[in-house]
Amino acid sequence: MHKTMERPAIDKDWFIEKLAEGGKSVRGLARHLGVDASAVSRMFSGQRKMKMEEANEIARFLGVSVADVLVHAGVSIGLEEQSTNILLAAIIDERGVMEMLADPKPLPQAVIERAQASITVHGNSRIIGAQIRALKGPLSVMDDAVVLFRQADSIDPAAIGALSICRARDGKQFLAKIERARKTGEASVICATGEPKEVSLEAATPVLAMIP
Numbered sequence: 001m002h003k004t005m006e007r008p009a010i011d012k013d014w015f016i017e018k019l020a021e022g023g024k025s026v027r028g029l030a031r032h033l034g035v036d037a038s039a040v041s042r043m044f045s046g047q048r049k050m051k052m053e054e055a056n057e058i059a060r061f062l063g064v065s066v067a068d069v070l071v072h073a074g075v076s077i078g079l080e081e082q083s084t085n086i087l088l089a090a091i092i093d094e095r096g097v098m099e100m101l102a103d104p105k106p107l108p109q110a111v112i113e114r115a116q117a118s119i120t121v122h123g124n125s126r127i128i129g130a131q132i133r134a135l136k137g138p139l140s141v142m143d144d145a146v147v148l149f150r151q152a153d154s155i156d157p158a159a160i161g162a163l164s165i166c167r168a169r170d171g172k173q174f175l176a177k178i179e180r181a182r183k184t185g186e187a188s189v190i191c192a193t194g195e196p197k198e199v200s201l202e203a204a205t206p207v208l209a210m211i212p
Contacts, residue, residue: 011072012044018062032061065113086112086127092147094134096175096192098165111146114211126151127208130165139175139192145212147175152205155181159204167203178204 019025026044030037033054042048050058050073059066089104107129130147134140149165150156159166159178166189167173174191178201181187187201 010044010046010050010074012046014072015044015058015062018064022063024061029058029061033057086129086148088129088131088146090128090130090173092130092132092134092139092175092192094137094139094192096139098130098173098175100173107146111211137192138194142210142212145210147207148209148211149205149207152203155183155185155187155201155204156206159206162206164204164206166199166201169200169202175207 016026019029026040027037030040033040039048043050043054050069055066055069055073059069062069086107087104088101088107090098090100092098111129128149128151130149132139132142132145132147134143147165152165152167156164160181161178163175163177165173166176166178166187169185176189176191176197179188179190179196181201181204185201187199187204189197189199191197
């Protein structure tokens with residue numbers, strides 16, 4: 001009798017209901033996750049534990065918050081601990097130049113939930129938020145948006161060809177799309193102003209998400 005009072009490992013009915021509401025299927029979710037439909041069925045029946053990476057992707061597929069997915073998966077604990085890894089620690093001006101804040105602040109919970117639906121959080125991996133403050137120029141359409149990225153000490157290969165946070169050898173940090181980069185740091189970038197530039201990079205990391 002006591003077992004009936006225990007919280008189920010996963011609320012299968014909730015997930016099936018959310019799939020139906022969106023006109024989606026278990027098979028479609030499986031394709032989104034890159035796994036077999038049988039793996040999703042085992043996960044919904046509690047025979048297979050949901051991974052945090054999968055929770056993020058399931059939230060995106062269903063159009064719900066990661067918090068909702070975790071609660072109904074029976075693994076909601078730890079969300080608040082993970083959110084402490086995401087701090088608003090910098091601002092990006094209309095030129096795309098980034099300046100670190102002297103006093104980083106936690107992001108609002110609503111922003112964190114939206115962020116976690118877009119990125120994968122791994123343990124203590126440090127994720128940084130930078131707010132765009134641009135009243136004019138190309139970045140003005142993204143004014144007040146929060147850019148999320150990981151701290152980097154070198155040029156991440158994933159940054160090549162992507163919108164990234166770059167750090168030049170003179171210490172200047174800026175938002176730019178990296179066209180190409182050599183292992184020695186010489187790089188061709190397109191700045192936020194649209195200006196192509198040749199720079200010597202010390203580090204670069206791709207933008208993980210941009211939250212309006």
